[in-house]
Each structure stands twice: as C-alpha cells, then as structure tokens.
Amino acid sequence: MIFLTIWPIFALICLGFVLARSGFPGASFWPSAERLNYFLLFPALLVTSLVDAPLRDPAILRMGGAAVGTICLAAGAMALLRLARPTPAARFGPGLQGMIRFNTYLGLAIVASLAGPDGLGRAAVYLAVAVPLVNVLSILALTERGAATSVMMLLRIVFRNPLILACIVGIALALSGLGLPFGSDQLLTLVAQASLPLGLLCVGAALQPRALRQDGLPVLGDTMLRLLAMPALAALAGRVLGLDGIEALVLVVFSAIPTAPTAYILTRQLNGDGPFMAGLVTAQTLASALTIPLVLLAFGA
Secondary structure, eight states: OHHHHHHHHHHHHHHHHHHHHTTOSOTTHHHHHHHHIIIIIHHHHHHHHHHTOOTTOHHHHHHHHHHHHHHHHHHHHHHHHHHHSOOOHHHHHHHHHHHHOOOHHHHHHHHHHHHHHHHHHHHHHHHHHHHHHHHHHHHHHTSGGGTTOOHHHHHHHHTTOHHHHHHHHHHHHHHHTOOSTTTHHHHHHHHHTTHHHHHHHHHHHTOOGGGGGSOHHHHHHHHHIIIIIHHHHHHHHHHHTTOOHHHHHHHHHHHHSOOOTHHHHHHHHTTOOHHHHHHHHHHHHHHHHHHHHHHHHHTTO
8 A cells, every 4th residue: 555655756756767868858957947846846835834734733843853853863873983983074974964864855745645734734844843954964064073164154054945944934824823815825835736746856857877886885884774774763763752643654754765866966065975975865766665665564654
C-alpha cells in the first residue's frame, strides 16, 4: 500500500531526469523552473499550509522539539567524529549536509499522499523549525570552524531564504487569526498546486549520475546514515516526546528522505567539495526509492 501511494512521486523524479537528459524543453528551462518554484510557488504552498495549521496544539510543539533534537544530535555526532578524524570544511560541510538537510519537495509530496491537508499543515510547521536550523548548521560546517562566518552573514543568508520568510508570514497569519482575506487564499492555493509536481521534476533534472564514480565509500556511508540511521533517531526522539499519528509520520518522513539538491548550490557558493555533494544528492535520491517504503513500514507509518 505504501509503495502504491508513493511510486508516482518517484516516477515524476525519473521523468524530470529523462526530460532533462533528452534536452526537452531546453537546458535553460530547468534553472528558471527551479527559481520560479523556489521564490514563488513553494512559498505559496508553505503559507497556505501554515495558515490553518493547529499551531497551539501541544503535539505540534513536541514535534518541533523532536525535529530540533534529531538534527542537533546528528550534527553533534558528526562534529565529534570530526574531532577524532580531522576533516577540512570543504569535505565536512557536504558530509554534514548529507546527514541533516532534506528534500522538501519530496517530503511534502509523501506526507500529502499519506496524510492529506492535515499532514501538509504539520509538515509546514516542521519546515518552519528545521529549515533555519539546518541552514545555519550547514553554513557553519562549510567554513573553517565558523571563523569566517559572522552573525550578520548568517542572518543575511537565512532571512533572505524565501522558504523561511514564507514560514514567518504563514505563522504570523495563523497566530493572528486573520487568515488570507479577499480571496487571496484561492489565488495562493492555485499557485501552490504547481509547486510539488514542478519541484519533483526539477529534482530529477538535477541528478548527476557521473558524480557517483568518485568518493564511493564516503558517499555510501553518508547515504546509509541519512536514509536509515536518521529516521531511527527521529522515531526514538518522537517516542520519547510522546508523538504519534500525523506528527510522528511527519517527523520520520523528513528524517528518511534524501538531502536537498540546494545543498549543492550552497556548497559551491562556500567553496566546498561540489562533486562530493553532487554524489551525495544523487546517491541518496536514487537509494531512497527503496529505503523510504521500508522505513515507513518498519515504523508503522
């Protein structure tokens, strides 16, 4: 049943890969489509999902705490491993991103398929908590001991992120009770409907199979940790905090999905090891087609 529910999601990723490699609709289309989605369509989806989210539900707060705990524990373990085996930031940054970052398009698509609008609302809350955290940790990891990263630089990068800004707007509207007036909810809903299909196509278009030819063992190790160890850690955190139902599902799904393709862009911007990051994105995305159904079955999702 789980496989039947989520296979169309991975079919869209495969379709994006085939379209991009066949040159249709053109090489310039995919960067433009990704920008459109990142700056307009996906923020609209986050705002519409957050407006009606039950932000005052204690389970939501526990889910946020479990998300922070899972990400910080994983990042802390990677930092301790780095102390035992010194690694330059150019390599450590991609490795950390491979562990803690997540493909938001894939996560939201799976949650929407399994839990519907209620799942999307809770997933948007998860993103509001986790996206700023993983961005800050990723930036710090890509600089030598964070020495080159000022507080202002972090704030500038984080608060220029349209996803974070959309989460802030959605949460403010939800807490104020204003909602989306004058039919703007219908407009944003129409805009948001294009986000996940286009996002998944762009995920497929961004895959780089040639990057798998190098860094075989590090890529394999990071992939296993991300796709198997992280969801186990998330499930444990959720159990400790008494999560069940949709909140537990969201927590496990976002810990079981592959790292974000945008991690490659950040890695290149901060002079990290781009080929290593590309290999992680590609390997994790391909492997997750097998691991995600197994993880969901194992944790009763």
